[in-house]
Amino acid sequence: MDRVVLDSLEPLIAVLTGMGYTVAGPTVRDGVIRFAEISSAADLPAGWTDEQNAGRYRLRRAAGPEATGSQDRLETGDASAGDGEQVFGYAASPDSAKRYTHPPRTTLFRLRDGVPEEAGREAPPIALLGVRPCDLAALAVQDRVFLGGRYPDPAYRARREALLLIAVDCATPGGTCFCASMGTGPTAVSGFDVALTELTGPHRFVAAAGSPRGAGLLAALPTRPATAADLEAAEEVGRTARTRMGRRVELDGLKERVAEAHDSPIWNETASRCLSCANCTMVCPTCFCTTVEDGADLADGTAARAERWDSCFTLGFSELGGAPVRGSGAARYRQWLTHKFSTWVDQFGGYGCVGCGRCITWCPTGIDITEELERL
Amino acid sequence: MTPTGTSAPRTAPPGVEQPGAHPMLPxxxxxxxxxxxxxxxxxxxxxxxxxxxxxxxxxxxxxxxxxxxxxxxxxxxxxxxxxxxxxxxxxxxxxxxxxxxxxxxxxxxxxxxxGTAFDLRAAAGLDVVVAAGGLGLAPLRPVIRELAAHGSRYGRISLIVGTRTPATLLYPRELARWSRDFDVLITVDHPDRAWKGPVGLITGLVDRIVFDPRRTCAFVCGPEVMMRATAAELVRRGVPAGRVALSLERNMKCGVGRCGHCQLGPLFTCLDGPVLTYDRVAALLEVREL
CATH class of the missing domain: 2.40.30.10 (Translation factors)
Known part of the structure; x- marks a missing residue:
């Protein structure tokens, strides 16, 4: 389909709302960008950008000083507070689309008269605005986990299909980004319903449909055909973003190099800096591991079983016969990194990393996965 | 990156129920x-x-x-x-x-x-060694019952069992019955006064049974250290590693390859195992804390 130009996101949000979608998009909360329900384009973080580095995330005005952390200022979303008009002028935030397709906690079933009865599968239609290309790639990775094998998960499928994805090309990759070397960004190529490229001067969006649903959506909006100048400006966004990756990973021979490194001294060295806090796995858009929890309601006697995110960094994760198989932090870090870059390929035919850089940014001690790979 | 799944079927209108049983529903x-x-x-x-x-x-x-x-x-x-x-x-x-x-x-x-199964068809016409440690006899019981029921399909059959004490021996009556059909040897770690049989590791029993290593299929289940030692001893005696089947144990929360807990290197123990031949896992089991 030919690309078109949208001058505002307001009609997009209105049409989606009219179609019955809950629209979720980036908002400023608690000093970070987070996905939340929005009702207007004014809810988007206009003029905000971020600085990311190992163990560091700071939100600030694109054309101003760093945010002081004043909650008033951060949460008003007052567009007059900055000069910038860009609403997607920042890199990956701690939230990814995973929160919507593979929620942190889901109820699997409840006991009714002692018999397990599945919890409802109905997924409310959600339109997710501002999904980055790395996160589109991550959804594809998780699709293989939850839908690709012998035991597909119908509840995941329901959530996945109820999600309408409006992607945004990355214009301002962060200091921890390396999607270009993972081949997953910074430009959205597939896996979206609509992809936007944000342009300034004047502020506008080049839009492309990636599905019949997306085409129908664009057809319902006031758009004009993209001119050659619009398309060239959109191309330039991708070209520039590609040169601004803060990190990179050399993929050549990587899978084998990681697989053969189980005796490497770096695991112990890295473990001496690793707190086993599991932050990296919680912000990772591909990490899928879970555990189960049983709870009983003492009031009415019903019991329920829930599935929640788990992490290979916890001791209990590998517990067998009263002791963990991976008792040392070194073994746990090795498991995580080896899974991402080597055994994931054996299991699912692709890497378990999409280069979003979140694990680097949100590591409290600033452990940098790209550095660790280089040292192997 | 393989972008498989980016084209996950998205034709259903939003909010529609999906058919099929949930893999986590008992x-x-x-x-x-x-x-x-x-x-x-x-x-x-x-x-x-x-x-x-x-x-x-x-x-x-x-x-x-x-x-x-x-x-x-x-x-x-x-x-x-x-x-x-x-x-x-x-x-x-x-x-x-x-x-x-x-x-x-x-x-x-x-x-x-x-999970995967002990491949009894692979044992047809061959000598069979079944080695069980402790509760490892439980998953081997259907194997042994098949061997007892159709002994003529196989060569010489031996069952070796290791257990902590005579009192912890599982299925004692069936063991007595099976010993009429083929060689059954039992060793204990800690004998009591009545115990007249072998004492010590199960690997010590491998020397006391008769099999033609080049034409032998082995089924092993027990604690990991027992399986590694038994498999290594059988292979040292000349049994091809691809004909020594082990049943591995790891922490499992799902059984269907989605919780991630049971990984052993590239393997999901629940999907690729629990039964795996020694040639596929020997190197993995050598790595500490994998």
Whole structure:
């Protein structure tokens, strides 16, 4: 389909709302960008950008000083507070689309008269605005986990299909980004319903449909055909973003190099800096591991079983016969990194990393996965 | 990056229910009978409350759910009369203790059977060595019953068993019966006064049974250290590593390859295992804390 130009996101949000979608998009909360329900384009973080580095995330005005952390200022979303008009002028935030397709906690079933009865599968239609290309790639990775094998998960499928994805090309990759070397960004190529490229001067969006649903959506909006100048400006966004990756990973021979490194001294060295806090796995858009929890309601006697995110960094994760198989932090870090870059390929035919850089940014001690790979 | 799945079917209108059973939903099974085996071990016969139970292969396991307590993987030890599973549980944790307490007539949850099986067809015409350590005899029971029922299909059959003490020996009556069909040797770590048999590691029994290594198939189950030692000894004697099958154990929360807990290098123990041949896992088992 030919690309078109949208001058505002307001009609997009209105049409989606009219179609019955809950629209979720980036908002400023608690000093970070987070996905939340929005009702207007004014809810988007206009003029905000971020600085990311190992163990560091700071939100600030694109054309101003760093945010002081004043909650008033951060949460008003007052567009007059900055000069910038860009609403997607920042890199990956701690939230990814995973929160919507593979929620942190889901109820699997409840006991009714002692018999397990599945919890409802109905997924409310959600339109997710501002999904980055790395996160589109991550959804594809998780699709293989939850839908690709012998035991597909119908509840995941329901959530996945109820999600309408409006992607945004990355214009301002962060200091921890390396999607270009993972081949997953910074430009959205597939896996979206609509992809936007944000342009300034004047502020506008080049839009492309990636599905019949997306085409129908664009057809319902006031758009004009993209001119050659619009398309060239959109191309330039991708070209520039590609040169601004803060990190990179050399993929050549990587899978084998990681697989053969189980005796490497770096695991112990890295473990001496690793707190086993599991932050990296919680912000990772591909990490899928879970555990189960049983709870009983003492009031009415019903019991329920829930599935929640788990992490290979916890001791209990590998517990067998009263002791963990991976008792040392070194073994746990090795498991995580080896899974991402080597055994994931054996299991699912692709890497378990999409280069979003979140694990680097949100590591409290600033452990940098790209550095660790280089040292192997 | 393989972008497979980016084109996940997206034709259904949003909010529509998806068909198909949820892989994490247990089916209700009734405990048909409960037989205490040893002080801490109970064998349950389970039958589905509705419909028929899916067939199983020797070596496969189910996820047994003790209502409101939790779920654990338990190997299948046989067919229950009238259709169902026989499963032996040792009370070691909260879930297994609850399962062991479950009485006849009570309802528990069952998912599965899951995992790979001991390949008895591969043993046709060959000598067979079955080596069981402790509770490892439970998943091998269907293998041994097949060997006992169709002994003529195989060469010389030997069963070697290691157990902590004579009192912890599993299925003693069946062992006595099987010893009429083929060589059964039992060793204990700690003998009591009445014990007249071998004492020590199960690897010590490998020298005392007769098999033609080049034409032998082995089925091994027990604690990992016992399986590694037994498999290494069989291979040292000349049994091809690809014909030594082990049944691995790892922490499992799902049984269907989605919880991530049971990974052993590239393998999901629940999907690629639990039964794997030694040639595929020897190197992995050498890596500490993998």
């Amino acid at each position: 089916a209700p099974y009734r405990v048909r009978s409960r037989r205490p085996d040893r002080a801490d071990t109970v064998t349950l016969a389970l039958e589905p409350v509705r419909g028929e139970c899916p067939p199983f292969l020797p070596g496969q396991f189910t996820m047994l759910y003790a209502p409101a307590v939790g779920e654990i993987p338990i190997s299948i030890s046989g067919h229950a009369r009238g259709g169902g599973y026989v499963q032996t549980v040792r009370a070691v944790g909260a879930v297994s203790r609850a399962l062991c307490r479950t009485g006849a007539g009570q309802i528990i949850g069952v998912r599965g059977p899951y």
